[in-house]
Amino acid sequence: MRTKRITVRVKLLNGKHILITGGAGFIGSNMVEMLAETNRITVVDNLSNVDDRYIRRYLSKKNFRFLKEDISSLQERTDLRDVDVVVHLAANSDVRNGSNGPEVDFRNNVAGTFNLLEYMRKNDVGEILFASSSTVYGEASLLPTPENYGPYMPISSYGASKMAGEGFITSYSHYYGMRGTIFRFANIVGKNSTHGVIFDFIRKLQKNREELEILGDGTQRKSYMHVQDCVGSMIHVHERSAKTDIINLGNRETTSVTKIAHTVAEKMGLHDAKFRYTGGLDGRGWAGDVKVAQLDVNKLFSTGWANKYNSDQSVEVAVEETLEQMGKGK
Numbered sequence: 001m002r003t004k005r006i007t008v009r010v011k012l013l014n015g016k017h018i019l020i021t022g023g024a025g026f027i028g029s030n031m032v033e034m035l036a037e038t039n040r041i042t043v044v045d046n047l048s049n050v051d052d053r054y055i056r057r058y059l060s061k062k063n064f065r066f067l068k069e070d071i072s073s074l075q076e077r078t079d080l081r082d083v084d085v086v087v088h089l090a091a092n093s094d095v096r097n098g099s100n101g102p103e104v105d106f107r108n109n110v111a112g113t114f115n116l117l118e119y120m121r122k123n124d125v126g127e128i129l130f131a132s133s134s135t136v137y138g139e140a141s142l143l144p145t146p147e148n149y150g151p152y153m154p155i156s157s158y159g160a161s162k163m164a165g166e167g168f169i170t171s172y173s174h175y176y177g178m179r180g181t182i183f184r185f186a187n188i189v190g191k192n193s194t195h196g197v198i199f200d201f202i203r204k205l206q207k208n209r210e211e212l213e214i215l216g217d218g219t220q221r222k223s224y225m226h227v228q229d230c231v232g233s234m235i236h237v238h239e240r241s242a243k244t245d246i247i248n249l250g251n252r253e254t255t256s257v258t259k260i261a262h263t264v265a266e267k268m269g270l271h272d273a274k275f276r277y278t279g280g281l282d283g284r285g286w287a288g289d290v291k292v293a294q295l296d297v298n299k300l301f302s303t304g305w306a307n308k309y310n311s312d313q314s315v316e317v318a319v320e321e322t323l324e325q326m327g328k329g330k
């Protein structure tokens, strides 16, 4: 059965010049789609993860500009002085490879964020929305985990780099009067995804329709949020907040990896596919994988925001959307 599709609409930022870093990527291209109708958009993306396929249709539009460059080089630009708001999504988004080379997280996510903030300071750009992550909490002993949980003990260099990014934003807010809204995302899924568990399972089953390799023991449980709810709630929350703040984004429920595998196999019509679990360290998918991530989202809902999809529905819709984009593999 197909999950009913809903279009998320929010009161949009209006008539602003918005700089979206990482705007060619998964969440970034959905953000472009949400904001481009009523604002002037500049996307900065070095295309290190994906080409420009998801923003190509905007390239000829008058209110849209694409700069193929690294966020660290923005400081040298003299033509980006009239930006009103930065939506900072550019990052090394590959959590899995941290243990093989943590320097990538440092360079893109820590130094990159610092350089972006320096560009903002020098050009009087006063507002930033930042994509942080539930990984800052590490293996929280309190579930669901609220924003004021501590101490933070990330178990991946990715989580550590997001924690550093948050700290630079709050300190720049204090020093220079910027307003930052820091969003700790659960797992975001949906259209234009280029990585993550759903994308991996589909790709693997397209290659081998009989057997699906599942990293870990399949009991890893996380909260999934649809990308439309993610970008919609970011704008909704930022427009209603008066000062720098931190907020969890996700759903109340969680979905297990094995359940996702069943959903993918079922929607691909592969009812007899066998699941082979790699086991992993304590059943984790990889070193640095948090086994259970469940965010307390009361603060989000107290702003009047309601997600259109719960965790399971987000996964179902995302599987359908990803299959439409990747082909059914038949």
Ligand SMILES: NC(=O)c1ccc[n+]([C@@H]2O[C@H](COP(=O)([O-])OP(=O)(O)OC[C@H]3O[C@@H](n4cnc5c(N)ncnc54)[C@H](O)[C@@H]3O)[C@@H](O)[C@H]2O)c1
Pocket: 021, 022, 023, 024, 025, 026, 027, 028, 044, 045, 046, 047, 048, 049, 050, 069, 070, 071, 072, 088, 089, 090, 091, 092, 093, 108, 112, 131, 132, 133, 134, 185, 186, 187, 188, 189, 194
């Ligand atoms: N997808 C999720 O579930 C999730 C969860 C938590 C946090 N996040 C964060 O949300 C943001 C967007 O994630 P996504 O899933 O869309 O990932 P993505 O990889 O699709 O998008 C990131 C984009 O940033 C670009 N980029 C990377 N380093 C850059 C640099 N130094 N300069 C310029 N561009 C650069 C990449 O080319 C890519 O297009 C990231 O900051 C990520 O860490 C995502």
